[in-house]
Amino acid sequence: DAKTTQPPSMDCAEGRAANLPCNHSTISGNEYVYWYRQIHSQGPQYIIHGLKNNETNEMASLIITEDRKSSTLILPHATLRDTAVYYCIVRVVSNYQLIWGAGTKLIIKP
Amino acid sequence: DAGVIQSPRHEVTEMGQEVTLRCKPISGHDYLFWYRQTMMRGLELLIYFNNNVPIDDSGMPEDRFSAKMPNASFSTLKIQPSEPRDSAVYFCASSDRGQNSPLHFGNGTRLTVT
Numbered sequence: 001d002a003k004t005t006q007p008p009s010m011d012c013a014e015g016r017a018a019n020l021p022c023n024h025s026t027i028s029g030n031e032y033v034y035w036y037r038q039i040h041s042q043g044p045q046y047i048i049h050g051l052k053n054n055e056t057n058e059m060a061s062l063i064i065t066e067d068r069k070s071s072t073l074i075l076p077h078a079t080l081r082d083t084a085v086y087y088c089i090v091r092v093v094s095n096y097q098l099i100w101g102a103g104t105k106l107i108i109k110p
Numbered sequence: 111d112a113g114v115i116q117s118p119r120h121e122v123t124e125m126g127q128e129v130t131l132r133c134k135p136i137s138g139h140d141y142l143f144w145y146r147q148t149m150m151r152g153l154e155l156l157i158y159f160n161n162n163v164p165i166d167d168s169g170m171p172e173d174r175f176s177a178k179m180p181n182a183s184f185s186t187l188k189i190q191p192s193e194p195r196d197s198a199v200y201f202c203a204s205s206d207r208g209q210n211s212p213l214h215f216g217n218g219t220r221l222t223v224t
Binding site: 032045049096097100102 | 154158165
Protein backbone atom coordinates (compact mmCIF):
# COMPACT_ATOMS: atom_id res chain seq x y z
CA ASP A 1 0.00 0.00 0.00
CA ALA A 2 1.08 3.54 -0.68
CA LYS A 3 2.36 5.67 2.17
CA THR A 4 1.38 9.24 3.02
CA THR A 5 3.28 12.28 4.22
CA GLN A 6 1.70 14.91 6.45
CA PRO A 7 3.08 17.88 8.38
CA PRO A 8 3.47 16.94 12.05
CA SER A 9 1.52 19.93 13.34
CA MET A 10 -0.54 22.94 12.28
CA ASP A 11 -2.34 25.83 13.94
CA CYS A 12 -5.54 27.47 12.84
CA ALA A 13 -7.61 30.30 14.26
CA GLU A 14 -11.10 29.50 15.43
CA GLY A 15 -13.69 30.28 12.78
CA ARG A 16 -11.21 30.12 9.94
CA ALA A 17 -10.87 27.33 7.41
CA ALA A 18 -8.33 24.67 8.31
CA ASN A 19 -6.52 23.20 5.31
CA LEU A 20 -4.62 20.00 6.01
CA PRO A 21 -2.31 18.76 3.25
CA CYS A 22 -1.35 15.18 2.49
CA ASN A 23 1.15 13.84 0.01
CA HIS A 24 0.59 10.39 -1.47
CA SER A 25 2.81 10.48 -4.54
CA THR A 26 2.95 6.69 -4.96
CA ILE A 27 -0.80 6.12 -4.82
CA SER A 28 -2.18 3.48 -7.17
CA GLY A 29 -5.26 3.73 -9.35
CA ASN A 30 -7.33 1.48 -7.09
CA GLU A 31 -6.43 3.21 -3.82
CA TYR A 32 -8.78 5.58 -2.06
CA VAL A 33 -7.77 8.50 0.13
CA TYR A 34 -9.32 8.36 3.60
CA TRP A 35 -9.23 10.90 6.39
CA TYR A 36 -9.76 10.12 10.05
CA ARG A 37 -9.17 12.18 13.15
CA GLN A 38 -8.47 11.25 16.73
CA ILE A 39 -9.44 13.51 19.57
CA HIS A 40 -7.50 12.93 22.76
CA SER A 41 -8.56 9.76 24.60
CA GLN A 42 -11.06 8.76 21.94
CA GLY A 43 -11.04 6.30 19.07
CA PRO A 44 -10.33 7.47 15.53
CA GLN A 45 -13.32 9.08 13.83
CA TYR A 46 -14.02 8.75 10.12
CA ILE A 47 -14.24 12.08 8.30
CA ILE A 48 -14.36 11.59 4.54
CA HIS A 49 -12.88 9.61 1.67
CA GLY A 50 -12.51 9.87 -2.11
CA LEU A 51 -10.97 8.30 -5.18
CA LYS A 52 -10.35 11.10 -7.65
CA ASN A 53 -13.26 13.50 -7.46
CA ASN A 54 -13.57 16.17 -4.81
CA GLU A 55 -15.92 15.19 -2.02
CA THR A 56 -17.91 17.12 0.56
CA ASN A 57 -19.95 16.06 3.56
CA GLU A 58 -21.27 17.68 6.70
CA MET A 59 -17.86 17.58 8.35
CA ALA A 60 -15.37 18.53 5.67
CA SER A 61 -14.33 18.77 2.05
CA LEU A 62 -11.68 16.69 0.34
CA ILE A 63 -9.78 18.12 -2.59
CA ILE A 64 -7.71 15.63 -4.60
CA THR A 65 -5.29 16.89 -7.24
CA GLU A 66 -5.79 15.75 -10.81
CA ASP A 67 -2.69 13.54 -10.70
CA ARG A 68 -3.91 12.14 -7.34
CA LYS A 69 -0.50 12.60 -5.78
CA SER A 70 -1.77 14.88 -3.06
CA SER A 71 -4.94 15.96 -1.34
CA THR A 72 -6.21 18.57 1.10
CA LEU A 73 -8.77 18.18 3.83
CA ILE A 74 -10.70 21.36 4.48
CA LEU A 75 -12.59 22.08 7.68
CA PRO A 76 -14.56 25.16 6.57
CA HIS A 77 -15.14 26.83 9.95
CA ALA A 78 -12.82 25.35 12.54
CA THR A 79 -13.94 25.23 16.17
CA LEU A 80 -11.99 24.41 19.33
CA ARG A 81 -13.52 20.93 19.22
CA ASP A 82 -11.70 20.27 15.96
CA THR A 83 -8.39 20.12 17.82
CA ALA A 84 -7.19 16.58 17.12
CA VAL A 85 -4.68 14.45 15.24
CA TYR A 86 -5.74 14.09 11.61
CA TYR A 87 -4.70 10.99 9.67
CA CYS A 88 -4.53 10.74 5.89
CA ILE A 89 -4.57 7.13 4.70
CA VAL A 90 -4.56 5.48 1.31
CA ARG A 91 -6.42 2.23 1.12
CA VAL A 92 -6.82 -0.48 -1.46
CA VAL A 93 -10.53 -1.24 -1.69
CA SER A 94 -9.97 -4.96 -1.26
CA ASN A 95 -7.62 -4.61 1.69
CA TYR A 96 -8.57 -3.72 5.23
CA GLN A 97 -5.01 -3.12 6.29
CA LEU A 98 -4.94 0.64 6.79
CA ILE A 99 -1.43 2.03 7.03
CA TRP A 100 -1.59 4.69 9.73
CA GLY A 101 1.13 7.32 9.76
CA ALA A 102 1.85 9.83 12.51
CA GLY A 103 -0.81 12.28 11.29
CA THR A 104 -1.04 16.04 11.70
CA LYS A 105 -1.76 17.50 15.10
CA LEU A 106 -4.16 20.36 14.43
CA ILE A 107 -4.53 22.95 17.15
CA ILE A 108 -7.40 25.40 16.89
CA LYS A 109 -6.67 28.62 18.73
CA PRO A 110 -9.30 31.02 20.05
CA ASP B 111 -26.95 4.11 17.04
CA ALA B 112 -24.85 3.49 20.15
CA GLY B 113 -21.62 3.08 18.23
CA VAL B 114 -18.95 0.51 18.96
CA ILE B 115 -18.86 -0.27 22.66
CA GLN B 116 -15.72 -1.45 24.41
CA SER B 117 -15.17 -2.56 27.96
CA PRO B 118 -13.49 -2.02 30.26
CA ARG B 119 -12.38 1.54 29.58
CA HIS B 120 -9.28 1.05 31.69
CA GLU B 121 -7.56 -2.11 32.85
CA VAL B 122 -4.62 -2.35 35.20
CA THR B 123 -3.18 -5.78 35.84
CA GLU B 124 -0.02 -7.46 36.97
CA MET B 125 2.40 -9.24 34.72
CA GLY B 126 1.37 -12.84 34.15
CA GLN B 127 -2.33 -12.28 34.62
CA GLU B 128 -4.95 -12.99 31.97
CA VAL B 129 -6.64 -9.98 30.42
CA THR B 130 -9.87 -10.01 28.44
CA LEU B 131 -11.03 -7.05 26.42
CA ARG B 132 -14.57 -6.90 25.10
CA CYS B 133 -16.24 -5.32 22.11
CA LYS B 134 -19.78 -4.90 20.86
CA PRO B 135 -19.83 -3.77 17.21
CA ILE B 136 -22.49 -1.63 15.60
CA SER B 137 -25.56 -3.72 14.86
CA GLY B 138 -25.61 -4.90 11.27
CA HIS B 139 -21.89 -4.49 10.68
CA ASP B 140 -20.26 -7.55 9.15
CA TYR B 141 -16.63 -6.67 9.81
CA LEU B 142 -14.89 -6.32 13.16
CA PHE B 143 -11.33 -5.19 13.72
CA TRP B 144 -8.97 -5.12 16.71
CA TYR B 145 -6.24 -2.47 16.72
CA ARG B 146 -3.50 -1.59 19.18
CA GLN B 147 -2.09 1.91 19.61
CA THR B 148 1.20 2.84 21.24
CA MET B 149 3.34 5.95 21.06
CA MET B 150 6.17 4.02 19.47
CA ARG B 151 4.26 2.08 16.81
CA GLY B 152 1.08 4.07 16.29
CA LEU B 153 -2.07 2.18 15.26
CA GLU B 154 -1.57 -1.45 14.30
CA LEU B 155 -4.16 -3.89 13.01
CA LEU B 156 -4.10 -7.08 15.07
CA ILE B 157 -6.90 -9.13 13.54
CA TYR B 158 -10.16 -8.74 11.71
CA PHE B 159 -13.32 -10.82 11.31
CA ASN B 160 -15.93 -11.06 8.59
CA ASN B 161 -19.26 -12.59 9.56
CA ASN B 162 -17.70 -13.82 12.81
CA VAL B 163 -14.88 -15.65 11.01
CA PRO B 164 -11.26 -14.53 11.50
CA ILE B 165 -9.90 -13.45 8.12
CA ASP B 166 -6.45 -12.06 8.85
CA ASP B 167 -4.62 -12.49 12.15
CA SER B 168 -1.16 -11.73 10.83
CA GLY B 169 -0.93 -8.71 13.11
CA MET B 170 -1.38 -10.68 16.31
CA PRO B 171 2.01 -10.27 17.96
CA GLU B 172 2.36 -13.60 19.73
CA ASP B 173 0.55 -16.76 20.73
CA ARG B 174 -0.26 -15.04 24.00
CA PHE B 175 -2.87 -13.06 22.06
CA SER B 176 -6.13 -14.62 20.95
CA ALA B 177 -9.40 -13.21 19.63
CA LYS B 178 -12.84 -14.70 19.27
CA MET B 179 -16.15 -13.63 17.87
CA PRO B 180 -18.80 -16.11 19.06
CA ASN B 181 -21.63 -14.11 17.52
CA ALA B 182 -22.33 -11.00 15.47
CA SER B 183 -22.65 -8.76 18.49
CA PHE B 184 -19.67 -9.69 20.61
CA SER B 185 -15.92 -10.16 20.36
CA THR B 186 -13.10 -10.65 22.83
CA LEU B 187 -9.38 -10.10 22.73
CA LYS B 188 -7.50 -12.11 25.30
CA ILE B 189 -3.90 -11.82 26.45
CA GLN B 190 -2.56 -14.70 28.50
CA PRO B 191 -0.13 -14.25 30.15
CA SER B 192 0.13 -10.47 29.98
CA GLU B 193 3.47 -8.66 29.92
CA PRO B 194 4.42 -5.01 30.56
CA ARG B 195 5.13 -4.49 26.84
CA ASP B 196 1.46 -5.24 26.12
CA SER B 197 0.56 -1.91 27.73
CA ALA B 198 -1.28 0.10 25.08
CA VAL B 199 -4.70 1.33 24.05
CA TYR B 200 -6.69 -1.38 22.29
CA PHE B 201 -9.37 -0.31 19.86
CA CYS B 202 -12.19 -2.26 18.34
CA ALA B 203 -13.78 -1.08 15.10
CA SER B 204 -16.56 -2.31 12.84
CA SER B 205 -17.82 -1.63 9.34
CA ASP B 206 -20.73 -2.78 7.26
CA ARG B 207 -20.51 -4.87 4.11
CA GLY B 208 -18.79 -3.24 1.23
CA GLN B 209 -15.05 -3.01 0.99
CA ASN B 210 -15.22 0.75 0.71
CA SER B 211 -17.04 1.25 3.98
CA PRO B 212 -15.35 3.37 6.63
CA LEU B 213 -14.40 1.93 9.98
CA HIS B 214 -16.22 3.04 13.11
CA PHE B 215 -14.06 2.86 16.22
CA GLY B 216 -14.87 2.43 19.86
CA ASN B 217 -13.22 4.58 22.51
CA GLY B 218 -10.69 1.93 23.37
CA THR B 219 -9.43 0.09 26.42
CA ARG B 220 -6.31 1.49 28.03
CA LEU B 221 -4.34 -1.50 29.30
CA THR B 222 -1.54 -1.12 31.82
CA VAL B 223 0.47 -4.18 32.78
CA THR B 224 2.75 -3.67 35.77
